[in-house]
Amino acid sequence: MSPRKKTTRPKAEGLLVTPGASADRDNRTLVALDEGLGLPVERITIRGRAVRKVHDQLREDMEDFADRLGVDTAELAIGGRSFGGRMCSMLAAAGEPVAGLVLLSYPLHPPGKPDDLRVDHFADITVPTLFVSGTKDPFASPEELERHAGAIAGPVDFVWLEDEPHSPRDDAAVVAAVAGWLGV
Secondary structure, three states: OOOOOOOOOOOOOEEEEEOOOOOOOOOHHHHHHHHHOOOOEEEOOOOOOOHHHHHHHHHHHHHHHHHHHOOOHHHEEEEEEHHHHHHHHHHHHOOOOOOEEEEEOOOOOOOOOOOOOOOOOHHHOOOOEEEEEEOOOOOOOHHHHHHHHOOOOOOEEEEEEOOOOOOOOOHHHHHHHHHHHHOO
């Protein structure tokens, strides 16, 4: 499947990544990104599930990371796996200044519940966004994700990992997708 919008690479000086709901900063995919990208990566563990508290934590972690790099948060790409990526997308939609979004295995809906969508904020996302997902992900088929991501105001790109589930096994392919999109 091809992206519906033209590729726009964000100018990012660093990438802050978050894990899925049941993982921590040592998730193997986040570690692979940290070790495989040619720019600074900050892996964080999300504490809790309440949106407001998660957003407060993300803002604080972004500001700390940006300060250490000597840049503004608008020069950071943010994102993560599943729940973590969703929280980052909601933060960007709320107007937090970031360079772009990296959404790995975005949980468009719970498995088997395609009408329980998590897309109300998509129209408010204005930054370049990359979705990297498996073609066998029960949280979003390629067709569903491309259709609903059409509401995103900023440029959107997709990388589909053939026959991969919600937790893709091929970390090298994930790193290559993100590196290519970031231009590093």
